[in-house]
Amino acid sequence: MSKRFMIFTYGCQMNRYDSETITGYLTQEGYEPCDDPAKSDLILLNTCSIRDRAEQKVFSQLGRLRKLKRANPNLKIGVCGCFATRAGADIAKRAGGVDLIFGTQNISKLPELLEELETGSVCDTDAIEPDFTELAPIRRGGGLGAYVSISRGCDNFCTFCVVPYTRGPEWSKPSALIAGEVESAVREGFQEINLLGQNVNSYGKNSDAELTFGGLLRKLDRIEGLKRIRFMTSHPQDCGEDMIGAMAECEKVCEHLHLPVQSGGDDVLRRMERGYTTDEYLAKTALFRERVPGGALTSDIIVGFPGETEKDFEGTLRVIKEARYDNIYLFKYSPRPGTPAESMGDQVPEEVKTERFQAVQLLQQDISEEIHRNMEGSIVEVMTEGPADEKSSKQRDRGHLGGELLQISPPKRFVGRSRSNHRVQFTKGGPPPRAGELVEVEILRSGIRSLGGIAIPGRAVLADSGALEERAP
Ligand code: SF4
The missing domain is CATH 3.80.30.20 (tm_1862 like domain)
Structure with missing residues (x-):
């Protein structure tokens, strides 16, 4: 049976990209992704070092994982990312139970490091020149x-x-x-x-x-x-x-x-x-x-x-x-x-x-x-992500007018990003937009973090109550 792995990713988008690359290498080596730590054979923490708090989180997580290791002695725990590069073997000394440590510049050595891991714990944070001769075996997560x-x-x-x-x-x-x-x-x-x-x-x-x-x-x-x-x-x-x-x-x-x-x-x-x-x-x-x-x-x-x-x-x-x-x-x-x-x-x-x-x-x-x-009254191009989460969107997104979109059954609220990277919630009549579909949205309300509106060719008016309602184009 193939071994299963999980990666916890902390910090920036670069770390997310690195986790996708690590996933690519691990699957190439026969590992399967898993979302249950208790069923994993290898758990990696891809860490961040930008602030002290980010590093402290790693030790808290390692403490929790040590308990899993007591239940499953075959479980291997690894730390990679910026904190691993900065602190190296000191992480294992302080936390205990860590089997594998590798730096941001050693990801491409993962196949060798996994082999070494079979015979004992491994720490490799020495910088190597990147190999830009071919594409890394990246396995991307979901999303658009x-x-x-x-x-x-x-x-x-x-x-x-x-x-x-x-x-x-x-x-x-x-x-x-x-x-x-x-x-x-x-x-x-x-x-x-x-x-x-x-x-x-x-x-x-x-x-x-x-x-x-x-x-x-x-x-x-x-x-x-x-x-x-x-x-x-x-x-x-x-x-x-x-x-x-x-x-x-x-x-x-x-x-x-x-x-x-x-x-x-x-x-x-x-x-x-x-x-x-x-x-x-x-x-x-x-x-x-x-x-x-x-x-x-x-x-x-x-x-x-x-x-x-x-x-x-x-x-x-x-x-x-x-x-x-x-x-x-x-x-x-x-x-x-x-x-x-x-x-x-x-x-x-x-x-x-x-x-x-x-x-x-x-x-x-x-x-x-x-x-x-x-931006209210303007028209923006939105790339649809999917249906809006009603509960959280109402809490987050009442806008400076205190209004909210009137629901017409079935719900037709969606969410996406504008080209200028604004989060936009919008209503749309007719067939729901597919994820990735570009929709022209007229902005009708705004908040600190997001915008709300209606997909064109629909139109909307501000009702006295402050709610928005659809009307025929
Ligand atoms: S040293 Fe840090 S903050 Fe300065 S440019 Fe480089 S990554 Fe950015």
């Missing part, structure tokens, strides 16, 4: 979008970040291999691809890859059957006409740019070694606004970086107001072991971080609400 990594690692060494230490130097995958992977995802039925990299837009900079990132977008835009192209994450220092021009010209490239500013204080940006000033950053967001009208801009922001003054913080508020982000990922600075910022003096007290976090949160909520309210 497929992840495709275009590069690995990072050369930037921002002073707060562990990624260059856990994922190594930057390597760009050859564009022909990327195109092959996208084509194979399209053949499997995926309609949207998400290109992944720590800095997607520095693609091709440090290697023999023959294309720039803009060139790569143009190449992928020509792939038949593909409907949408997204990418994440872009670094401001590599953002310019090459990339934004391609976004403006390529039909399949979605109008959403995630461009992390991290801070609006020039001194803080210098100590973070981000490679740009706030004015240079805002010039790039202005270029995006000019070339990609109606596009959505999102960002990452850290408050409380060492030495962040009140003036620096006001700079962050100014950038948020000027850039007018659709949404942000907001973090309180937390020191990461081995990074230069960990030993910087002038750490900001926790209560100041909390105050600044809350001030940014409130400001951003107002901006998100206003942007979404201004």
